[in-house]
Amino acid sequence: MFSQFLEKVDGQYSLKLPFVVYRKPNQTKVKAIFQENDQLHRFTEFTKNGFIFGAFDDEHPIRIKIDRIEEVEYNPKMEVAIDKYPFATGDKHQKEFHIDLVTRAINEIKQGSFEKVVVSRKIEVPCDTAPLSLFLLLLKRYKNTFCYIWYHPKVGLWIGATPETLLTANGKKFSTMSLAGTLEYKANLEPVWGEKELNEQELVTQYISDNLRDNLKGMTVSKPESVRAGNLWHLRSNISGEITIGLKETVEALHPTPAVCGLPKSNSKAFILTHENYDREYYTGFLGEVNFGEDSNESHLFVNLRCLKLVKSMAFIYVGGGITKASIPEKEWKETNIKAETMLNIINFFK
Numbered sequence: 001m002f003s004q005f006l007e008k009v010d011g012q013y014s015l016k017l018p019f020v021v022y023r024k025p026n027q028t029k030v031k032a033i034f035q036e037n038d039q040l041h042r043f044t045e046f047t048k049n050g051f052i053f054g055a056f057d058d059e060h061p062i063r064i065k066i067d068r069i070e071e072v073e074y075n076p077k078m079e080v081a082i083d084k085y086p087f088a089t090g091d092k093h094q095k096e097f098h099i100d101l102v103t104r105a106i107n108e109i110k111q112g113s114f115e116k117v118v119v120s121r122k123i124e125v126p127c128d129t130a131p132l133s134l135f136l137l138l139l140k141r142y143k144n145t146f147c148y149i150w151y152h153p154k155v156g157l158w159i160g161a162t163p164e165t166l167l168t169a170n171g172k173k174f175s176t177m178s179l180a181g182t183l184e185y186k187a188n189l190e191p192v193w194g195e196k197e198l199n200e201q202e203l204v205t206q207y208i209s210d211n212l213r214d215n216l217k218g219m220t221v222s223k224p225e226s227v228r229a230g231n232l233w234h235l236r237s238n239i240s241g242e243i244t245i246g247l248k249e250t251v252e253a254l255h256p257t258p259a260v261c262g263l264p265k266s267n268s269k270a271f272i273l274t275h276e277n278y279d280r281e282y283y284t285g286f287l288g289e290v291n292f293g294e295d296s297n298e299s300h301l302f303v304n305l306r307c308l309k310l311v312k313s314m315a316f317i318y319v320g321g322g323i324t325k326a327s328i329p330e331k332e333w334k335e336t337n338i339k340a341e342t343m344l345n346i347i348n349f350f351k
């Protein structure tokens with residue numbers, strides 16, 4: 001059953017036709033959406049249904065039109081990614097550049113340009129493994145994340161396992177999360193959060209609640225709790241209520257949150273676009289189902305983190321971290337390296 005499902009996905013990929021295959025966090029149903037031609041649809045009014053894939057800096061996400069849906073149950077035994085492989089985490093030049101970028105960000109914060117900014121980088125590693133094999137390993141290793149493989153011949157192929165939900169909406173029922181702060185997972189040890197991480201996550205919670213307050217009736221915000229995502233811990237608060245605005249307005253109010261951009265949004269975004277020195281493309285964008293369900297108003301979007309883009313036999317892994325006035329550049333560099341392990345572990349497993 002599952003092998004037939006995979007054959008269909010493989011067939012679509014060989015025909016160079018758009019598709020997405022995904023599994024939501026803590027679920028066992030794997031869904032595939034196939035589009036029958038290679039047209040590039042844009043999602044402008046947020047009224048149609050489909051699977052959308054939005055870039056960090058683009059208002060019009062791509063929409064994979066639902067010409068065919070396939071679903072299958074897949075519940076493999078959990079595989080824990082404890083094996084450590086030799087990592088490629090960027091050369092000396094990358095390290096210098098990233099440390100300098102973080103230092104510049106801290107200086108801007110101290111001068112009052114913004115309070116927080118998320119800076120990132122792209123790591124290049126050779127990878128000859130079939131994309132579907134990488135995806136299958138994600139399904140086994142990261143059960144509480146949103147795992148996907150997305151392909152459009154005019155855009156490329158992306159794979160990821162993200163721990164962050166942008167929004168879940170079912171009619172008026174709405175929830176989102178504030179996810180930030182990172183510590184390395186160590187077996188049998190509970191995370192001990194420092195002032196920097198607590199503050200960094202609090203800024204995200206504040207931003208989300210401030211931006212939604214007027215349009216989220218009965219808003220509740222939970223206390224931050226530690227959540228595990230593969231080899232990492234994060235801090236998470238859940239925010240929910242009854243939404244009174246449409247999907248387009250809600251996405252505009254949230255994206256990009258300070259978990260991937262900064263605070264205030266415009267100044268931190270300008271810093272990112274000017275100083276990062278590369279194009280994030282779909283990393284820190286968002287993706288997921290829109291207007292699914294019986295009455296067509298259920299949507300489930302995720303933030304595109306812990307992801308990679310495959311180009312021929314190269315993988316580009318994207319990683320970043322939140323910078324505040326309390327950041328230490330060397331520590332921030334290390335944090336991007338441990339975040340990269342989520343995907344490097346998968347790639348290196350096949351070497």
Ligand SMILES: C=C(O[C@H]1C=CC=C(C(=O)O)[C@@H]1O)C(=O)O
Pocket residue numbers: 118120164179180181182234258259260305306318319320321322339
């Ligand atoms: C920007 C990333 O993570 C975000 C989500 C969780 C924790 C983060 C942090 O601790 O900096 C980031 O805000 C990334 O993984 O590339």
